[in-house]
Amino acid sequence: MTESLLTITDLSIDSLRDGTRRRIVEGFNLSVRAGEIYGLVGESGSGKSISMMASVGLAAQGLDVRSGTVNFGTRRFAASDQKSLRGNLSHGVSLLFQNAKGALNPFITVGKQVERVLRRRRRSDIQGELKELFRVVGLNYADLGRKYPHQVSGGQAQRVAMACALATEPALLIADEPTTALDVTTEREMLRFLASICRQRNMAVVLIAHNLSLVSEYCSSLSILHAGQVVETGNLAPIFAEPLHPYTQGLIAAVPDVDSPRELVPLIGSVWGGSSELDRCRFSHRCPHAMPRCERRIPPAVKRDGREVHCVLYEQEVSA
Ligand SMILES: Nc1ncnc2c1ncn2[C@@H]1O[C@H](COP(=O)(O)OP(=O)(O)OP(=O)(O)O)[C@@H](O)[C@H]1O
Numbered sequence: 001m002t003e004s005l006l007t008i009t010d011l012s013i014d015s016l017r018d019g020t021r022r023r024i025v026e027g028f029n030l031s032v033r034a035g036e037i038y039g040l041v042g043e044s045g046s047g048k049s050i051s052m053m054a055s056v057g058l059a060a061q062g063l064d065v066r067s068g069t070v071n072f073g074t075r076r077f078a079a080s081d082q083k084s085l086r087g088n089l090s091h092g093v094s095l096l097f098q099n100a101k102g103a104l105n106p107f108i109t110v111g112k113q114v115e116r117v118l119r120r121r122r123r124s125d126i127q128g129e130l131k132e133l134f135r136v137v138g139l140n141y142a143d144l145g146r147k148y149p150h151q152v153s154g155g156q157a158q159r160v161a162m163a164c165a166l167a168t169e170p171a172l173l174i175a176d177e178p179t180t181a182l183d184v185t186t187e188r189e190m191l192r193f194l195a196s197i198c199r200q201r202n203m204a205v206v207l208i209a210h211n212l213s214l215v216s217e218y219c220s221s222l223s224i225l226h227a228g229q230v231v232e233t234g235n236l237a238p239i240f241a242e243p244l245h246p247y248t249q250g251l252i253a254a255v256p257d258v259d260s261p262r263e264l265v266p267l268i269g270s271v272w273g274g275s276s277e278l279d280r281c282r283f284s285h286r287c288p289h290a291m292p293r294c295e296r297r298i299p300p301a302v303k304r305d306g307r308e309v310h311c312v313l314y315e316q317e318v319s320a
């Protein structure tokens, strides 16, 4: 099996908003191999973006990285050392966000914007490489290179952003809801395309998303995050075949199935409800199986069939 490219271990992050300290990511782990698409799924506010941004040294103001280590290739960093993470990972990691159109500079043609990124690492044959990059992302440089961002479609803008991201030949791409702003057809096209680039370049991708069913079509491994805690993580197939965590079960039950339509089961309650105690399962206030011990400590990690589940329902397996 290929070695892991990026491994995040025991990442914890506090928020310092309004003068109060709040633990918003607790014991986050993730490991992605070269050439693999890794899905990171959870509801809005569950901590997907801040976990990944903090892992590459881009934790925003108001956040305090309390613990964790990041291994990237053969190097190891303390997650709290954001400066050194930023300095060292900026060469191997690219980021892709939603709303590419808004992120591109409206006063510079899309061709020039890709060219600028390209110039940071290449000295020769810039024009040839530029045309090639446009071709790789499925765009024609002659048609689009001289257009300004407002003159291209949302899907085309996202491809331009992808060309910028690929121009540095990253080993890892963190795609934070890259298709949320696109229509369903363009969204699938974009993800299929991402998957093929990932294979061709042996590039690792962490794909952050809300939509579990969509992500599951493209990734081989998955982490499901709830209120800053990973609830279930590992290989996609066993998680889908037999979701163990009640939250994963709820998410999968909420996915419409075209082949066998059934009533959808909406998840009740909000991500951050429940008591503000730190050492507890943060899903217990929404959980149909909640019991008193869920409130007493962070649930243990239980390994089963190529995945790990964090839930007291399986804790007898830890000692077994
Ligand atoms: N700069 C910040 N300072 C303090 N708290 C923050 C900051 N940025 C985000 N948070 C808080 O961290 C939590 C997780 O935010 P994050 O953006 O990672 O969620 P997410 O899972 O990416 O959600 P979405 O799907 O909406 O993007 C939220 O409760 C948010 O309010």
Ligand code: NI
Pocket: 048, 049, 050, 176
């Ligand atoms: Ni986010």
